[in-house]
Amino acid sequence: MKILIVDDERDVEDLFRQKFRKEVRSGDLELAFAFSGDEALKILSADNPPKVVYVFSDINMPGMTGLELLDKIKERFPHIQVSMISAYGDQENFKKAMDSGAKEFFTKPIDFISLKKEIGKLIDKHNS
Amino acid sequence: MELSIISLILLYYLKRPMGLITVSPEWKRLFNSGMVLAGVLLILASVKIPLISHLATIISFLVAALIVYLVLKNEELHHRKGMIYAWLPIIVINFLGELTLLISPDFYDSWENYFNITEFFAFMWAIVMWINNTKQRKALEAEKLKALQREEKYKITESIKEQLEKQVIERTAELTAQKNDLEKALHDLKATQDQLVHAEKMASLGELTAGIAHEIQNPLNFVNNFSEVSNELLAELKEELEKGNTAEALEIAVDVSSNLEKISHHGKRAESIVKGMLQHSRTNTGEKVETDLNQLADEYLRLSYHGLRAKDKSFTADFKLHADPNLPKIPVIHQDIGRVLLNLINNGFYAAAEKKNQLKEAKDPLAESFIPKVTVETKALKNSVEISIEDNGPGIPAEIQSKIFQPFFTTKPTGKGTGLGLSMSYEIITKGHGGKLSVSSKPGLFTKFIITIPQV
Ligand SMILES: [Mg+2]
Numbered sequence: 001m002k003i004l005i006v007d008d009e010r011d012v013e014d015l016f017r018q019k020f021r022k023e024v025r026s027g028d029l030e031l032a033f034a035f036s037g038d039e040a041l042k043i044l045s046a047d048n049p050p051k052v053v054y055v056f057s058d059i060n061m062p063g064m065t066g067l068e069l070l071d072k073i074k075e076r077f078p079h080i081q082v083s084m085i086s087a088y089g090d091q092e093n094f095k096k097a098m099d100s101g102a103k104e105f106f107t108k109p110i111d112f113i114s115l116k117k118e119i120g121k122l123i124d125k126h127n128s
Numbered sequence: 129m130e131l132s133i134i135s136l137i138l139l140y141y142l143k144r145p146m147g148l149i150t151v152s153p154e155w156k157r158l159f160n161s162g163m164v165l166a167g168v169l170l171i172l173a174s175v176k177i178p179l180i181s182h183l184a185t186i187i188s189f190l191v192a193a194l195i196v197y198l199v200l201k202n203e204e205l206h207h208r209k210g211m212i213y214a215w216l217p218i219i220v221i222n223f224l225g226e227l228t229l230l231i232s233p234d235f236y237d238s239w240e241n242y243f244n245i246t247e248f249f250a251f252m253w254a255i256v257m258w259i260n261n262t263k264q265r266k267a268l269e270a271e272k273l274k275a276l277q278r279e280e281k282y283k284i285t286e287s288i289k290e291q292l293e294k295q296v297i298e299r300t301a302e303l304t305a306q307k308n309d310l311e312k313a314l315h316d317l318k319a320t321q322d323q324l325v326h327a328e329k330m331a332s333l334g335e336l337t338a339g340i341a342h343e344i345q346n347p348l349n350f351v352n353n354f355s356e357v358s359n360e361l362l363a364e365l366k367e368e369l370e371k372g373n374t375a376e377a378l379e380i381a382v383d384v385s386s387n388l389e390k391i392s393h394h395g396k397r398a399e400s401i402v403k404g405m406l407q408h409s410r411t412n413t414g415e416k417v418e419t420d421l422n423q424l425a426d427e428y429l430r431l432s433y434h435g436l437r438a439k440d441k442s443f444t445a446d447f448k449l450h451a452d453p454n455l456p457k458i459p460v461i462h463q464d465i466g467r468v469l470l471n472l473i474n475n476g477f478y479a480a481a482e483k484k485n486q487l488k489e490a491k492d493p494l495a496e497s498f499i500p501k502v503t504v505e506t507k508a509l510k511n512s513v514e515i516s517i518e519d520n521g522p523g524i525p526a527e528i529q530s531k532i533f534q535p536f537f538t539t540k541p542t543g544k545g546t547g548l549g550l551s552m553s554y555e556i557i558t559k560g561h562g563g564k565l566s567v568s569s570k571p572g573l574f575t576k577f578i579i580t581i582p583q584v
Contacts, residue, residue, distance in 0.1 A: 015357060090441065092441045
């Protein structure tokens with residue numbers, strides 16, 4: 001199962017790879033990374049149908065924001081689930097994300113326990 | 129007898145003023161007494177009483193002689209000299225005639241005709257002299273009048289001069305007061321300017337805080353995340369070692385050590401932001417330090433973006449830094465250049481976002497796809513360093529371009545800007561660093577501010 005993480009901070013890649021090291025090693029999880037909305041859309045469009053089933057996106061990014069990316073993904077790949085990860089956990093962002101069809105809304109600093117739970121559920125669903 | 133009449137006439141004229149010349153009261157009194165005496169002598173001489181009239185005649189000789197003597201001898205009566213000279217022949221002829229008559233009436237009778245002729249000529253002389261004297265006197269009076277007028281003029285000039293001097297003193301006092309007022313106003317203005325500069329600093333610090341919070345939060349998250357994950361990795365490393373998977377254990381060790389580097393990197397990132405913030409608000413030390421302008425531009429570009437983003441959730445924009453890798457470090461006043469960058473970048477974001485709003489309001493189909501963008505570019509020139517800040521906002525009309533560096537000029541709505549940002553930036557670049565700050569813009573397309581700072 002392939003998930004895509006979108007964040008303008010490049011160190012997010014190492015962090016996720018280390019956090020989900022076991023899952024990746026076991027082959028349960030495949031991780032892809034994009035550092036802007038544009039790059040994320042490119043990755044999603046690379047395979048038809050896209051291999052990515054879930055996208056975790058930062059909101060605050062230069063250029064296309066995570067919320068704009070959310071709209072675009074929901075428009076072009078409606079079956080891909082999207083959750084937001086933002087440093088700004090305010091009501092406005094939360095409401096916008098939820099209205100646009102986001103599945104979850106995580107705030108930074110990322111609570112990896114709940115994030116792992118969410119991904120664990122996915123894997124379980126995927127494997128069953 | 130005639131001599132007494134002549135004395136009367138002379139005395140009469142002597143006591144009268146001649147033109148502007150008057151005689152003293154003492155002389156006047158003397159002349160009046162003389163006139164009375166001459167009158168008495170005239171009567172006594174004419175009553176023809178033997179001896180007495182002769183005596184009167186002799187005294188009248190003396191009186192006439194005394195008059196002639198006094199006028200010729202006294203400075204004060206010299207103005208009547210002419211009159212005396214006019215009358216002197218008649219007086220002498222009369223004197224001789226009377227004397228002859230007294231001593232020898234017969235002789236007088238036989239010479240009477242000659243006496244009369246001489247007397248006639250003396251009389252003519254007197255008239256000619258009198259006319260001449262009058263002329264001279266008039267000339268003299270005219271001269272005197274002129275002198276008086278000159279004196280009058282001089283007095284007027286003096287009084288005007290005095291008045292002018294008074295006015296000059298008054299004006300000087302007025303001007304001094306004005307100067308003092310102006311100096312005070314200038315002093316007040318300077319104080320106000322200092323306050324405004326401080327307010328501008330605080331305002332831009334306020335703009336910074338949100339960005340700073342975000343910019344510190346991010347590296348701090350990484351510090352926490354990487355130290356936490358490193359702990360987990362160490363546990364896994366132990367497990368792998370116990371299992372005997374050395375290769376796997378080594379891989380984990382490499383990750384852990386790279387994580388420690390990351391922790392240190394993000395720690396420093398947060399530290400530099402805090403330092404930058406402190407520097408930004410600190411009073412200007414005016415000290416120039418060798419600065420990496422690429423790093424400074426990057427820092428403020430992010431601070432500005434995240435600051436605006438934190439303040440306004442609907443704000444979206446793109447930003448790019450084209451950093452010249454060969455940019456030399458140059459000595460600048462760190463916090464001042466930081467303020468300039470923040471100001472110009474904030475303005476850029478504001479303008480670019482404004483363009484999007486304008487498109488939206490105009491229901492332009494391009495509104496959705498338009499992405500506000502600020503591009504910062506650094507360039508090493510021959511003897512200077514150039515930093516340009518470009519936005520794709522609505523641009524600045526040519527007629528306003530010359531005004532934007534003036535204090536209090538702002539196009540932002542009231543309360544959004546102090547109107548001091550650009551003028552202060554201009555001061556900092558030109559006066560503070562001997563550089564140049566210029567603007568180029570195409571309305572509808574872009575605005576580009578170009579900072580040039582000499583290397584030395
Ligand atoms: Mg971000």
